[in-house]
Amino acid sequence: MLFGKRNAKDAFERQAEKVFPSVFGTALRLTRSKEEAEDLAMEAMVRAYEAYERFDGSNFKAWLLRIVTNLYINRYRQRQRGPQLTSLEDDAIYEPVGSEAEIPDRMLFDEALGAEVEEALARVPVDFRVAVVLSDIEGLSYQEIAEATDVPIGTVRSRLARGRAMLRKALQGFAIHQGYIKETDTTNDEL
Amino acid sequence: MNYELLHALADNQLDAETADRVRNEMQQDPEMASEFQAILDLKKFVQTHAVPVANDALWVSCQGRFREQARAKRVDSFVGRYAWAMSATVLGFIVVGGLMQRNSPAGNVESADIARIMMTMEPSVKAEAPSPVLKRWVQGAFALAQESAASNKLVVRYAEAFTVEGRPIERYFLRDGAGKLVLVVLPGVKSFNGLETVPGNSSVATGQMGKSNFVAWNNHGAGFVLIGDRKTADLAVLAERLDSTN
Numbered sequence: 001m002l003f004g005k006r007n008a009k010d011a012f013e014r015q016a017e018k019v020f021p022s023v024f025g026t027a028l029r030l031t032r033s034k035e036e037a038e039d040l041a042m043e044a045m046v047r048a049y050e051a052y053e054r055f056d057g058s059n060f061k062a063w064l065l066r067i068v069t070n071l072y073i074n075r076y077r078q079r080q081r082g083p084q085l086t087s088l089e090d091d092a093i094y095e096p097v098g099s100e101a102e103i104p105d106r107m108l109f110d111e112a113l114g115a116e117v118e119e120a121l122a123r124v125p126v127d128f129r130v131a132v133v134l135s136d137i138e139g140l141s142y143q144e145i146a147e148a149t150d151v152p153i154g155t156v157r158s159r160l161a162r163g164r165a166m167l168r169k170a171l172q173g174f175a176i177h178q179g180y181i182k183e184t185d186t187t188n189d190e191l
Numbered sequence: 192m193n194y195e196l197l198h199a200l201a202d203n204q205l206d207a208e209t210a211d212r213v214r215n216e217m218q219q220d221p222e223m224a225s226e227f228q229a230i231l232d233l234k235k236f237v238q239t240h241a242v243p244v245a246n247d248a249l250w251v252s253c254q255g256r257f258r259e260q261a262r263a264k265r266v267d268s269f270v271g272r273y274a275w276a277m278s279a280t281v282l283g284f285i286v287v288g289g290l291m292q293r294n295s296p297a298g299n300v301e302s303a304d305i306a307r308i309m310m311t312m313e314p315s316v317k318a319e320a321p322s323p324v325l326k327r328w329v330q331g332a333f334a335l336a337q338e339s340a341a342s343n344k345l346v347v348r349y350a351e352a353f354t355v356e357g358r359p360i361e362r363y364f365l366r367d368g369a370g371k372l373v374l375v376v377l378p379g380v381k382s383f384n385g386l387e388t389v390p391g392n393s394s395v396a397t398g399q400m401g402k403s404n405f406v407a408w409n410n411h412g413a414g415f416v417l418i419g420d421r422k423t424a425d426l427a428v429l430a431e432r433l434d435s436t437n
Contacts, residue, residue, distance in 0.1 A: 016253075024245075025242070025244040045257075049256075117236075136237040157204075161198045164198065168233050
């Protein structure tokens with residue numbers, strides 16, 4: 001029994017080491033602060049380590065990202081942003097972008113990630129950004145994103161569509177220059 | 192045009208039937224097909240530029256935390272699993288120690304114990320007759336000690352046996368021409384601590400209890416305390432005479 005538990009913990013470390021960059025990257029993209037991302041990632045890993053016996057064995061990466069996201073939503077977002085509410089119908093809600101360049105942590109953040117994409121992601125409100133990050137960067141399914149963010153799958157679909165539209169708008173200059181997006185593709189702003 | 196379905200198709204999140212239906216619609220709607228391609232392009236762009244972020248130092252810190260957690264859990268587990276055994280062991284030591292203390296009266300008696308024993312007026316258990324051996328000795332001692340310090344015969348008024356704090360005690364109430372005396376016999380007591388010695392008589396110790404003097408000595412594997420309202424020297428002479436009768 002003792003060896004069984006030790007093996008389980010070893011298995012956890014082996015799997016966790018592989019997906020840790022995704023965990024930290026997601027934490028970084030959610031908090032947009034290197035210091036807070038490290039704290040969030042560490043907390044998530046410790047919680048996962050403690051709860052590994054309850055892991056159902058399906059998708060380890062999705063399970064870890066679910067813990068990170070839940071932790072962020074419950075602990076960081078409520079504390080940092082207060083009772084701010086976002087509405088799926090309100091396209092005008094954007095996080096402040098003007099002052100972020102002045103935040104010291106932001107410089108570290110830009111050094112760690114691709115500046116253009118991350119800047120564009122930063123302009124996407126957090127609910128939509130979480131969906132885009134988990135889907136397009138981490139490759140989670142809608143069901144897994146729904147579980148991670150504790151919303152219905154229909155909401156995940158909606159947030160992804162809207163989040164991508166916002167991201168496309170924020171990226172259009174750079175993406176067009178790089179040839180990823182055609183100029184005519186940017187006309188769907190009503191998304 | 193249902194854009195959410197296009198996104199779901201791009202993400203392979205539609206069932207086969209719905210996916211076929213959306214693809215058929217796209218074939219008939221160039222704008223829809225263009226939008227679908229734009230979604231695929233954006234996904235590719237994000238996947239290419241937003242890569243996982245390594246942080247080796249943080250991972251090493253996490254591993255350190257894992258080990259701390261594992262160590263703390265092992266300790267908790269051990270304590271949780273064996274707490275009953277540890278508690279039982281400690282309790283066992285206490286009980287055994289108490290029983291040994293209770294059943295094995297100490298060979299020494301402190302001066303404060305003498306006072307407490309002597310002051311115990313009520314037996315803690317039902318009084319019994321003294322043990323035959325000591326009774327015979329006391330009777331013999333009194334019979335032979337025809338002359339007390341007051342030149343009168345020493346008379347045993349009555350005797351009783353009982354225990355005080357687990358210690359067996361025999362008590363004899365005596366009287367001679369000078370007044371009443373009490374002789375307490377403590378079986379198993381080999382010495383008395385904290386008492387003064389009587390000048391010129393190293394085998395007898397002395398002390399005072401209230402207004403009365405007492406002398407104490409050891410013989411026959413027991414301790415003897417003789418208390419009376421008279422001088423220490425007289426008590427010592429009487430004690431020596433009682434002791435010499437053996």
